[in-house]
Amino acid sequence: MGSPAPTDTSCAAFRRLPSEALRPGAVHRFVVGEDDAVRVLTGEEAAAELADPFATLLLLRGVFPRTAGEVLDELDRATPADDPLRQGFFFLVGEGSQIPMSAATASVDRRLRFLATRGAGPDGAEVLISAFHPDEGDVELMAWDQRTGGFNYFQTVGATSAWVFAGNSRHALRAPTQGKGPFESHLSGNFVMKELRFPWLHWHSQAANVLPSVLPRDPPLADHPWVTGRDPRGALTCEVAVAKPGILRWTRTRFQQLLADGGVVEDPARVMVQVLGTPSVNLISSQTESRAAAGGVVDLPQTFFVDSEGLTEVLGLQEPPPFTVSGDLYTANLASFRVRLTDGRGFERAGDTHFAFAVPERAFEDRAVLEEALRTGLLTRRLAACLLMTDFPNPVFSARREALLAHVPARAVVTEGASSFSQEMGDAVAAAAEGTPAGSPEREFAARWALGEDFQASFDAELQDYYGAVTARLATQDGYDDVVRLAESRRARVRTMPISETPLLFARTDVPPGDRTMRADATIVEG
Template sequence: MPDHAQLRRATAWMSATAVEEGDAARVSAALRDPSGHFPLEPDVSDGGCGPGSTALEPGGLYRRISGRDDRARPVSDEELAALGDPMAVTFFRTGRFPTTVQELLSELPTAAAASRKVYLVSEAGHISPVAIGERDMRFAITTAVDGNQVDLLVSTQAGGDPENGFLQVAAWDSVARVFNFYARFESSWVWAGNSWHSLEPDSRGKGCFDSHINGCAVMKELRIPWINWQSERATIRLADDDPLRHDQLFQQVIGAERLELTVRFLVTRWTAARLAEVTANGVVDHPDRLLRHLFTGTTVNLTSTDRQSSTITADSGELTLPMGFWLNQDVLFDDLRLFVQAAPPRAQADAYLAGLTRFGFRLEEKFSGFSQPGDTFFAFVVPEAAHEDNEVVRQMVRTGLISARFAACVLMVDFPNPVFSPARSLLMRYVPTTATKAVELCDKVAQAILDAARTRNLPADSPEARFAAHWQVPEDAWRSVFGQRVDAYLRKVAQQVQTASGFDDYVRLAESRRRQFRLMKLNEFELTLPVTSIPPGAPLLAMREDATVAELT
């Protein structure tokens, strides 16, 4: 019987009950179905979105929303009528239940084929096919069925048995303005819920919403060089005799640089629909569900250098480390328009190479027994602030729900830690959890923090006191003041990273953040990140504004 570490790699949203009952066929299929992170994120740890112990009748649509439904049940006529996305309209309402991706695509309206785009991803895709066996390759397919905007996203394994491999769909309902999430099980389908279910307490973080935490399409590697994807920066390697070369979908694969634009658009579209709904009539429903994107961050993206680690030599000069490691560049620079003159920090190539040896960098996959010394294909992979979170902040500012000044005052509380910041997270206690007038929200939260800083005798370095100090900066000066601080910070980083001890500290900081990422459901593949000799139980670290690294307390 396979263990749960192995099962975590399964794509089939298979219930724990089914595993315990020893459904050997499904367990075997699940172990070989690579987990796809676009458009659907599976979960087997809590039962996922699968049918549970329910036996599915062939050719039907079932409902199972994890956290709400213990097991799958047939979708009612009323529920089916309410599903207005292309998958429901084209197939389920007409009594059709495609069992393969080829059948699904071929039965879409003819016009949809012209807009179809196919992408390829694998965390082992840049490793020699001679060195590793199963490579967990997945196709991500986008198409526009109803109109000229993408409204159907399909994730399926690349190669293998098309009838037993995973097949998952996210479909946009242009009337309800939500994504509906579906997965095929044998010859039936399960509706796993819609975007709104991702935000509700009983279903949040469960089933397909464990990784699609905000109810939208997910592409973890959203920035150049599009780590793990076939792109203009790297080609996924296949053996000369790999049958996948003859696959029709493989022959249509294009670069992930196009997919980035699509995903950004999809996140923007859903975020706009969400904000419009929750701020209707001038009242913000559940303001905490919006402001957590600013104060805590709900998820992350992965970023790296644009250099292939295997090409870096001692004579390579300097290596530009990803800006997202140092701060949230998208919001601070692009949206809040802080101006800095400091260049992105660069490390010496020989320091990077020495660090690989000193910290025992390697790629390991216990599941297959694969091990290889060195870094990931692109060097220095780290978590960065998620586009999903940034887009909510961006639209809250643009619509006037919060001011740019307020967003800046919050982010500056701990800007050297763009992800996993306990200091910013502590400020969530001042965010109302009940309906609040939109025009009052920003000032209400700010005043609550200011009152706490004044009356609770908090230290000057407390998050409340930091925010209060920021709030005192004049309206016409905050961009300049904050920009100067960020500029000074980056200059200090640039100095520190050139020293042996400074670079080693940043390697430890990067590994600390990777360890926190590994605790997230987004971490589905062992080969996503390198392994180091730094003990898993080592203290978590944080960056300080003076560019030094300290243990989290």
């Protein structure tokens, strides 16, 4: 069975699969970029390709659930009572989940969806299921492959019992499959939890409950076991017990596979793009509810101003102070920039997201790659520091930092935890700097590279000066307004990314579109 390959290579390609191309009760393969068409896998093919517990316990035994709830029921039937696959969590997330229910907001598309996980151990969940309704179709499922490593991606289309294998985490990292199908949003083959840190904007959590009143009433969900049984700490549990362990697990596995061939890394640029670029982001916000801001102090995320996760937590450089703005400046800005929430379908409400000042930050999966590159010896601390200090006031979407990718050596060899890669790359950038104009990213890098191994004090001083400048600007209305203009330009970038699935992801403002960057003196540059 086969059908012509859709020209669409995005996630949406699955939603557009013609129903006649799918056989109920069968495993299909459609790895976009690798498969010309969706096709049914024979039992032998499926067994050779799939070694995750969902496949081995259900699909390969001829069990084809139609809904997310049925997946869990069948896993229960397939496993003994004490099996770790009987343990799991339910989570609830929705970009409109904190908009109170009223006549005026009843039609808002809150994009409420569930995440159910199974398997609890040091490496997190073995099976992750995402669905808009526990008892309906269109299920997305990830399961860790015990044989090859990485997550296998599956999904159903509509209410069919046909399951489509859409690829493994490794497909996210190489042509012709990278960036296609599920890897359009799972860019490095990881589970995506956009709002990965406290206060987990949009998630049901200890910081903000999703109230039963916003749940769908037809059919009613408030008393559904997935709702009543949702993890009470919600997003915290998901962060700690599911998302981060899963990301670290795949990152470790990925590097083991990367270095398995005698430590030869044939495409180090695929690693370096996660160090220097912003292929993906997480979302972070203030810990202060927007509505509780007036008259108080609004904390602002450190990682908006600097990559403190990389520079401080990983590399041990000068930590930033807490950045704050007075509640009065914050609320004045809400009015002057006409900040509002809209679902793009008629709903509009003045004000910010539930937690104030939601912005993108460097993705945890990219930080994990940085740490693993350091741990394995591919990168030295000196090179990593010099790279991340380049254009440090712009922790995400830095074209200057990304320009350094042009100097990544074509090949690296890691032997006994060390590699000449870092020296080669640092020297290459420094050599190239001489032929570049003043102020180039190469020259910026080269100046720091020239400090040698004794760089800490100098870098710390630069950061300290910058932190002081930011703090001073946040004390004034003009300074904070500029910061919001910068935030809006970064949000606009995120809105073009596949993880932006609804206008409710961020608030809207009247700030004109445009690229903006922060300078080391904490002033904002247009263009």
